[in-house]
Amino acid sequence: MQAIQITRFGGPEVLLSADVPEPAVPADHTLIEVELAGVNYADTHNVDNSYMTEAELPLVPGTEVYGHTADGRRVVAIVDSGGYAQRVAAPSRHVYDVPPDVPGPAALALPVQGLTAWHLLRTAARMTAGESVVVHSAAGGTGSLAVQLARIFGAGRVIAVASTTQKRALAERMGADVAIDGDHRGLADRLMRANGGNPVDVILEMTGGHVFEASLDALAPLGRLVCYGMASRLPPRPVQPGRLMSTSKAVVGFWLQHCMDRPELHAAPMEKLLQLVREGSLKPLIGRTYPLSRARAAHEDLRARRTVGKVYLDPAH
Structure with missing residues (x-):
């Protein structure tokens, strides 16, 4: 074959x-x-x-x-x-x-990117209604679903990050309240301005390197930065525990593989994702x-x- x-x-x-x-x-x-x-x-x-x-x-x-x-x-x-x-x-x-x-x-x-978006918000970030959510690479397969799911799950404000004007416009059409440029220079300030001048509660990040560091700077106390990729292939500088403690920030890693031996973490969410697509609430x-x-x-x-x-x-x- x-x-x-x-x-x-x-x-x-x-x-x-x-x-x-x-x-x-x-x-x-x-x-x-x-x-x-x-x-x-x-x-x-x-x-x-x-x-x-x-x-x-x-x-x-x-x-x-x-x-x-x-x-x-x-x-x-x-x-x-x-x-x-x-x-x-x-x-x-x-x-x-x-x-x-x-x-x-x-x-x-849905099997890889839909389940990943679901668990980034539900399992890793434990997002609650009313929280602000940043989605990097918001026009990609996982990001575009995460933007929509954040809205479905009741996010107070969804901030999309994308590399081009066309991709940012697309993210806004998919439900983001605002979309900003992803250049790491000045990114932390742009994220907070997009959130009304306030740090953000949840950030979904898959680039690594400078983008990771800027995202951590923009995170609110008790906020969660979820890492699920390293697209830049550049490792961030080590995060010191004291920095996390003094700001009450959390850095969470996520890999879908760890959900695949537990049916309640893959079969049940897949059923719900397919239902959302059937209803028209989720549009891949x-x-x-x-x-x-x-x-x-x-x-x-x-x-x-x-x-x-x-x-x-x-x-x-």
Whole structure:
């Protein structure tokens, strides 16, 4: 079958089309004929082996798919790897049925990015109604859903951060009260001005480096800064415990992997997210679909911030 395989670590240039063996299907797995594979920023880290866990070569990247099973079920699924392919075997406990009235692209926005946005707000930040919420990379797949969910969960003010005028306008159309430029220079002041001159309660941050430090400066006492990525590939300076104690600020890390062995933390939220999409309350931002053979271009565009919303690969092309 056709897939994208890497045999050495590196940038997007190592993503090559290959003819690979059909996947083995253990008893607790479900074979899925892939119609769309989701592309996530974490995939770029897997490809250069800079993610939280060591990758092994050869590797077929991709951690989420939409497609159908042999008995005709429309499903989305989370997999450890192997999603950039025509077929994949997914752990059955991580396979979710898609309602007939939910389009496949919208459903595929939910397993990784939707669940991440949900838990960033609910589990990691423990956001309460009335709090101010900052969403960095607000026009991306996770960010665009987090903007909407923050509004659904009753945020008092949603502040979007994005790199271009077009992306900021898009974030405002999706429910942000205000959208600001993401340049780290002067960012802390812009965040507080966007919140009426006050520090903010919750910040969802996936860039790292200078953006992390500016975000921490803008955080209110008892506020929570949730880190779920390192897109800049620049580590922030160490945070001294005394700085946190003296300001009553919290820095929280989040990785979706830690939710996947607990059904109440993935199956139940997935059901609710699909319900919100069916109701029209949550509208995944559908981005560009690339042919599977152009996975390199998808990664190049993602790393260069040329994409918006959910990005897909189509194994049929």
